[in-house]
Amino acid sequence: MSITIKNLNKHFGSFHALKNIQLNVPSGKLVSLLGPSGCGKTTLLRIIVGLENADEGQILFDGQDVTHKHVRERKVGFVFQHYALFRHMNVFDNIAFGLTVLPKAERPSKEKIRAKVEELLKLVQLSHLANAYPHQLSGGQRQRIALARALAVEPKLLLLDEPFGALDAKVRKELRTWLRDIHHNLGVTSILVTHDQEEALEVSDEIVVMNHGKIEQTGTAETIYRRPENAFVTEFLGETDAFEGRIEKGEWHYGGYRWPLDTQYKWQEQTATGYIRPHEWQLAEAGQTAMIDAPVQKIHAVGALTHLVLQHGKQEVHISLASSDAAKLNLTVGSTLALVPKQIYIFSQNELIDYAI
Numbered sequence: 001m002s003i004t005i006k007n008l009n010k011h012f013g014s015f016h017a018l019k020n021i022q023l024n025v026p027s028g029k030l031v032s033l034l035g036p037s038g039c040g041k042t043t044l045l046r047i048i049v050g051l052e053n054a055d056e057g058q059i060l061f062d063g064q065d066v067t068h069k070h071v072r073e074r075k076v077g078f079v080f081q082h083y084a085l086f087r088h089m090n091v092f093d094n095i096a097f098g099l100t101v102l103p104k105a106e107r108p109s110k111e112k113i114r115a116k117v118e119e120l121l122k123l124v125q126l127s128h129l130a131n132a133y134p135h136q137l138s139g140g141q142r143q144r145i146a147l148a149r150a151l152a153v154e155p156k157l158l159l160l161d162e163p164f165g166a167l168d169a170k171v172r173k174e175l176r177t178w179l180r181d182i183h184h185n186l187g188v189t190s191i192l193v194t195h196d197q198e199e200a201l202e203v204s205d206e207i208v209v210m211n212h213g214k215i216e217q218t219g220t221a222e223t224i225y226r227r228p229e230n231a232f233v234t235e236f237l238g239e240t241d242a243f244e245g246r247i248e249k250g251e252w253h254y255g256g257y258r259w260p261l262d263t264q265y266k267w268q269e270q271t272a273t274g275y276i277r278p279h280e281w282q283l284a285e286a287g288q289t290a291m292i293d294a295p296v297q298k299i300h301a302v303g304a305l306t307h308l309v310l311q312h313g314k315q316e317v318h319i320s321l322a323s324s325d326a327a328k329l330n331l332t333v334g335s336t337l338a339l340v341p342k343q344i345y346i347f348s349q350n351e352l353i354d355y356a357i
Helices: 041-049 091-100 110-123 139-152 169-186 197-203 221-226 231-236 323-329
Strands: 003-012 015-025 030-034 056-061 076-079 157-161 189-194 206-211 214-219 241-248 251-254 257-260 270-276 281-283 292-302 305-312 315-322 336-341 345-348 351-355
Touching: 003 041, 015 041, 015 214, 030 041, 030 197, 041 076, 041 157, 041 189, 076 139, 091 110, 091 139, 110 139, 139 157, 139 169, 169 197, 189 197, 197 221, 206 221, 206 231, 214 221, 214 231, 231 270, 231 345, 241 315, 241 345, 251 270, 292 315, 292 323, 305 323, 305 336, 315 323
Parallel strands: 030 189, 030 206, 076 157, 157 189
Antiparallel strands: 003 015, 003 056, 206 214, 241 251, 241 270, 251 257, 270 345, 281 336, 292 305, 292 336, 305 315, 345 351
8 A cells, every 4th residue: 555645744832743744655665764753753653543633734545535534444553662462461362352353244253363363473473472471472572463463454554663662682683674574575565663773774665764843855775875865864874974174166175185076067165064984984095195194092893893983183083994904904092094985975054965976
């Protein structure tokens, strides 16, 4: 089922929570709403499911207007962060609940309900826990059961609000992969709310980056990461360091370093900020002008990567190198490195000017 959102606005008193939201979610895709706390992503999700009403705008499911339809009529599955399982019911009855409370004319037979629950238990790989109660399950197991319960009524749309937010890092990572596999097996249109950039990049077909009630950018994980449209998106998707420079004669200038801009455009001379991620640095070659030439202040080896902090004037610059490469350099605190960027994103007044690929 496809979702189309048109001109959606929502206020809470004088607070403008959602500002003219325009969004298309293709049928069968897993789309993440990504952004910091308070950006409006959960409010948008609650409006889509029917738990909140918008002040203005339309919501269309497969082209049909559902803006004023009750939550029961929307046939949406919803998975919360805190599971919301019924503590007095065992796993089997929790999953079956949505089917047992359907109107009598729509309710499947007991045999069909049993078959459906057993099918879902197998899907979430927890058949052996059918008779267990929620307090006997781990957090990851409870979240799998919550998802199975949401899927039992065969929703046209699955909405997940920070479903792994209460779990530890290892379990979250395992469940991301599992969710991705489940989604592809079922093909149900899904919207995931998260503030975790890694989670969104890993599981999503498409990402919607939100900030202060607005959509900043929509695109695939690759597009969002490699072609951010503004400084907020660049900074939100992973660690970056910012360098204040200036555009002159079609080049971005930073000290004595020059970064050529696309020649098909005429560039206005102005101040502009360049953003560089820790893994987007490389050693300057002999005779090449370095962008930074600075001593190593800290060295922290973490498995396959070695993280460095360089003291560049008053600014700390973060560098990530493959540990094998760092070992060859025989680095110590105080070693000086001359570096140039492999990739750089340049913005003026929060608008994209140029990036390298």
